[in-house]
Amino acid sequence: MHQESAIRPPLILGHRTYGDITADVVAPIENKAPRTWYILLTIASVIALYGVGCILYLISKGIGTWGLNKTINWAWDITNFVWWVGIGHAGTLISAVLLLFRQKWRMAVNRSAEAMTIFAVMMAAVFPMIHMGRIWLAYFVFPLPNQFGSLWVNFNSALLWDVFAISTYFSVSVVYWYIGLIPDFATLRDHVTKAWQKRFYSVLSFGWSGNAKAWQRFEEVSLVLAGLATPLVFSVHSVVSMDFATSLVPGWHSTIYPPYFVAGAIFSGFAMVQTLLLIMRKAMNLEAYVTRKHVEYMNIVIMVTGGIVAVAYATEFFMGWYSGVEYEYYTYMSVGAATGQYWWAFWALMLCNILIPAMLWFRRIRTSFFWAWAISIVINVGMWFERFDIIVLCLHRDYMPSGWTMFYPSWVDVGTFLGTIGIFFTFYLLFARYFPVLALNELKSILKSSGESYKGDVLPKSQH
Amino acid sequence: MANKVIYAVYEDPEVLKSAARKLITAGVNVRDVFSPFPVHGIDPILGLKRTRLGIVSFMFGVFGLSLAVLGTYYMSIYDWPMNIGGKPNQYYYQNVTGFVPVLFEFTVLCAAHGMAITYLIRNKTLPGMPARNPDPRSTDDKFIIELRTADNQHHAPEAITGMLRETPVFEINERQC
Numbered sequence: 169m170h171q172e173s174a175i176r177p178p179l180i181l182g183h184r185t186y187g188d189i190t191a192d193v194v195a196p197i198e199n200k201a202p203r204t205w206y207i208l209l210t211i212a213s214v215i216a217l218y219g220v221g222c223i224l225y226l227i228s229k230g231i232g233t234w235g236l237n238k239t240i241n242w243a244w245d246i247t248n249f250v251w252w253v254g255i256g257h258a259g260t261l262i263s264a265v266l267l268l269f270r271q272k273w274r275m276a277v278n279r280s281a282e283a284m285t286i287f288a289v290m291m292a293a294v295f296p297m298i299h300m301g302r303i304w305l306a307y308f309v310f311p312l313p314n315q316f317g318s319l320w321v322n323f324n325s326a327l328l329w330d331v332f333a334i335s336t337y338f339s340v341s342v343v344y345w346y347i348g349l350i351p352d353f354a355t356l357r358d359h360v361t362k363a364w365q366k367r368f369y370s371v372l373s374f375g376w377s378g379n380a381k382a383w384q385r386f387e388e389v390s391l392v393l394a395g396l397a398t399p400l401v402f403s404v405h406s407v408v409s410m411d412f413a414t415s416l417v418p419g420w421h422s423t424i425y426p427p428y429f430v431a432g433a434i435f436s437g438f439a440m441v442q443t444l445l446l447i448m449r450k451a452m453n454l455e456a457y458v459t460r461k462h463v464e465y466m467n468i469v470i471m472v473t474g475g476i477v478a479v480a481y482a483t484e485f486f487m488g489w490y491s492g493v494e495y496e497y498y499t500y501m502s503v504g505a506a507t508g509q510y511w512w513a514f515w516a517l518m519l520c521n522i523l524i525p526a527m528l529w530f531r532r533i534r535t536s537f538f539w540a541w542a543i544s545i546v547i548n549v550g551m552w553f554e555r556f557d558i559i560v561l562c563l564h565r566d567y568m569p570s571g572w573t574m575f576y577p578s579w580v581d582v583g584t585f586l587g588t589i590g591i592f593f594t595f596y597l598l599f600a601r602y603f604p605v606l607a608l609n610e611l612k613s614i615l616k617s618s619g620e621s622y623k624g625d626v627l628p629k630s631q632h
Numbered sequence: 633m634a635n636k637v638i639y640a641v642y643e644d645p646e647v648l649k650s651a652a653r654k655l656i657t658a659g660v661n662v663r664d665v666f667s668p669f670p671v672h673g674i675d676p677i678l679g680l681k682r683t684r685l686g687i688v689s690f691m692f693g694v695f696g697l698s699l700a701v702l703g704t705y706y707m708s709i710y711d712w713p714m715n716i717g718g719k720p721n722q723y724y725y726q727n728v729t730g731f732v733p734v735l736f737e738f739t740v741l742c743a744a745h746g747m748a749i750t751y752l753i754r755n756k757t758l759p760g761m762p763a764r765n766p767d768p769r770s771t772d773d774k775f776i777i778e779l780r781t782a783d784n785q786h787h788a789p790e791a792i793t794g795m796l797r798e799t800p801v802f803e804i805n806e807r808q809c
Contacts (some may be wrong), residue, residue, distance in 0.1 A: 186668060186773030311707055320707040322714060324730035332737040340744045347748060350757060351771070355668065358768035374752065375761025378771055380678055382755045383670035388683045389751045396689070396744050400737075407733055609669040612773075 179273055179614055183454045183591040186612050193352075193604050194359050196452050197550045201601055204451070212593035219587005222580050223298055229582060231301050233580045240563045240575040245295045246411075247458050247555040248585050251436070253334070253408055254429075257401055258286025258437025260341060263348075264397035267390065275610040276457040279352075280448060281441045282345040283603070288440070289338045291588040296330070298584070326410040333407040337400055351386070352604040405433040412558065419488070419499025419562035424480055431476035435521075436551035437496035438470045442544035446537055448600060457606055460535050467534035470547065474525045477554075481522070498565035500557040509574060510561050517557050520550025520589045636665075636789055639766050639805040640777040640796045645671040648775040651799035652677050659785035660792055666770040685754075687749035697735060698743025704731045767805075774802065 180189075226233055236243055259281040265276040274481040297306050308314075309331045311321045321328050353373035360366055376382070409429035412420035442463070481501055489503070490494035498504040505514045524546045528534040533543075560575050599605075642648040649671060652662055656677060663672055675682075705724050708714060708731070713721040721728040728735075752758055770776045777796075781789050789806075796804055 188670075190772045287741060304744050311703065318712040320712055323708050323734050324714070324716065324727070329733040329737075332734050332741075336737040336741040340740065343744060343748045347751070351669075354763065354765075355771040357763065358765075358771045370763065373763065374759055375755035375763045376755075376757050376771075377763050377765035378666050378668060379670070379764070380665040380667070380674050381680055382757070383667065383681075384675055384680060385683045385685055385755055386750055387670050388685045389747060392686050392689045392747060393744060394739050400740050403733065403736060511738075612669045613672075 177315070177459070177461055178460070179276065179459070180611065181459055184456065184615065186615065189606070189608060189611055189615070190355055190359060192453070192456075193606050193608055194356060196600075197356065197365070197602065197604075198264045198362075199358055202451070203614075204256050205597065205601060209594065209597045209601060212597060214588050215586055215590025216594045217590075218583055219585075219590050220279045220581035223294070224585055226298055226580055226584065233578060235576045235581055236580045237573055237575070239566045239571045239573045240560055242559050242563065243575050244581045244585060245299045247296035247552065247559055248588065249292050250408055250429075250555045251552050252288045252295075252588065254405065254433035254436045254555075255407060255440045255548075256285040256288035256292065256337075256341075256437065257430070257433035258346075258441045259283070259288075260337075260397050260401040261434055261437065262441070263344065264394040264401065267394040268398060271465075272614050273462055275614060276454075276459075276462055277441065277445060277466070278610075279345075279348070279603075279607045280445060280600070282341065282348075283521045283599045284440060284444060284596065285341050286338070286345060287592050287599075288437075289334065289341065290595075291592050293334060293338065294588055326407065329407045330411060337404045340393070340397060340400060344397060347386070347389060347393070348607060348610075349603065350374055351609045352607065354378065355608050356604060364396055381618055384619055402430055405430045417562055418495040419484075419495070419501070420560070422484065422487075424483060426481075428477065428480035432551060432554060435470060435473040435477055436547060438466050438473070439544040439547035439551070441621045442466055442470075442540055443548060444596065446541040446544075448605065449537075452600065452605060454606065457611065460537070463478055463537060463540050464535050467528050470525065470544075471528050471534075474521065474528075474547070481518075495567070498561070500561040504565070505557070505561050509563075509627055510557070510564065513557050513561065517550060517553045521554060522547050524550075575603065635782045635808070636794060637766075637807045638779040638781070638796070639807070640779070640799075641767065641769070641805065642775040642777070642800075643773070643802045645669075645674075645775055647800050648777065648809065649674055649677060651796070651801065652777055654799060655777070655779075655792075655795060658795060659777065660787055660795065663778040663780050666765050666767075666776040666778065668771050668773060669776075671775065676705045678704060685747055685751055688750045689743045690806070692746025692750075693739050693743035695746070699740040699742070700731075700735045700738035703738075704728075704734065766807075 184192075233304070234243070234245065259278070262274045262281045266278075297303055300306055309321065309328065321331075350373055353369050354376035357366060357369040357373045360369060387461040406426035406429065409425035413422055413425035415421060445458055446463070449455060484499070484501035488499050488501055496502060498508065498518075498568050500514070505511070525543060530542060531537045564574060638749065640651065642651060645667065648665065648667070652674065655662055656679075662678060665671065666680065667674075674680075701724075708727060709724050715721060730770070731740065765771060765776075766778060767776060779792060781792075784792060793804055793806075
């Protein structure tokens with residue numbers, strides 16, 4: 169049975185019944201979409217189409233259309249890749265790790281965070297694929313028998329680990345998300361009135377009927393999948409960090425990368441969850457479910473992971489300086505970075521990832537919806553700069569001064585990045601319109617009123 | 633006597649649990665329980681065994697790990713040992729540390745998907761399957777006990793409905809089957 173603390177505020181505000189929760193989630197799907205939804209969808213899909221255009225142009229012309237040069241041969245593409253993968257981590261953390269820790273507040277947040285994960289990982293996967301140049305040969309990353317004799321992939325390569333990590337992560341996240349969605353689709357199937365919606369949701373619900381054995385299996389599957397997804401989510405960003413850490417470039421070749429990248433991923437992911445959720449909360453009238461308490465809990469996670477990231481920066485800065493190696497003088501955490509030509513990127517990182525998020529230490533700021541939202545945007549920007557700094561700053565001072573250069577993005581760089589944001593928001597808006605945005609079956613189980621009016625029948629009188 | 637299905641509709645999981653316990657203690661055979669969310673503690677009352685899906689997941693994990701070991705051995709040791717700066721490449725144990733991420737990911741991949749597919753098949757929840765819940769309200773806010781007269785030959789249907797009426801039932805529906 170669900171235990172309720174006497175002193176903590178309830179997770180769902182107001183005296184809601186099971187029926188109210190169903191009605192709150194079914195209503196936005198049944199009703200006509202508000203005008204703002206159409207406006208936002210139009211803007212997002214126009215940007216998405218522009219991005220698709222840029223990608224097609226890139227594929228037809230080649231990687232030369234990006235601003236890369238001989239010294240800086242990885243730039244915005246990998247920055248965007250790591251940024252999107254990092255954002256994706258919050259969904260799995262909320263749904264899997266917090267499930268194992270029995271954090272019930274996650275139930276109001278997990279559905280939309282998981283959707284965000286899936287769309288973010290899709291956007292991440294775009295970048296290595298288009299970076300291959302010849303995308304039609306992308307299947308070569310898989311260990312398939314081929315016509316070139318014994319040409320196999322290199323299982324020692326961190327880039328191949330990435331292929332396995334990202335594809336496993338993506339497919340397991342989709343399955344985890346969908347298994348949780350099936351009972352909620354069944355609720356929609358039984359409660360929408362339009363014929364096409366009934367058919368749509370009855371196909372998606374896979375004929376779920378909610379009998380006792382099915383629920384028993386459901387809980388077991390949720391728990392075991394959470395147990396599998398938890399090490400998976402930590403492995404994914406560790407592997408992404410090893411793309412850098414296993415190389416011999418000063419600044420990249422660093423043993424603290426895996427834990428530092430995982431903390432950074434959770435930091436940026438929670439920021440993106442805040443950005444999306446605080447808007448959705450207002451737009452879809454979810455004020456009773458996503459409360460001030462939820463925002464504060466998420467901000468605390470942001471503070472903890474942001475703190476880990478800040479310590480990692482300090483360690484990198486100190487170790488680079490302490491080594492006394494001149495090549496360390498221009499890594500992304502160095503005096504050279506802070507005062508050199510890329511000083512603005514270095515200080516943007518410090519400002520967005522350490523100084524401004526430090527405001528969350530004030531209770532009034534971390535419990536304010538507006539400030540939580542504003543700071544989440546700043547963190548999203550800051551975490552993009554972190555990856556940009558790691559990649560471009562570590563490369564821009566090559567071993568020979570003749571190779572020293574700067575990176576200037578071309579319009580294709582910018583268009584592709586903006587395009588993925590457009591595609592991401594298009595998917596997210598469609599999700600918010602047609603899918604149950606709250607995990608109905610989980611939320612109903614934490615309702616404070618559950619059993620209250622009937623407990624006399626179950627409990628001995630003395631416990632009243 | 634025609635076979636009938638009796639649906640006892642409740643409004644709260646705790647009430648449903650105590651009603652189910654009362655019926656089963658009286659020797660009534662309960663066919664199933666439908667609810668909008670998992671009713672914790674109903675399994676021992678209905679006598680449901682613990683699901684073995686966790687074991688299924690473990691088996692798929694072992695299968696995935698074995699397949700990954702076999703695959704990396706065949707490709708990187710047997711078929712084409714890679715010469716990377718003359719590092720030893722003749723034996724699996726000399727190279728396995730570099731394969732660990734791939735072995736891990738493939739284990740998780742097989743364990744998760746194997747279990748998920750088994751779960752969908754065992755629950756008979758697959759695309760195009762018809763829903764079997766007796767009442768659309770059972771996915772909203774009602775908790776339903778299903779009883780069949782065919783399972784309860786030694787109880788008169790009237791006796792069963794009488795027993796149900798003694799519990800705080802919301803409504804009782806009967807249907808021919």
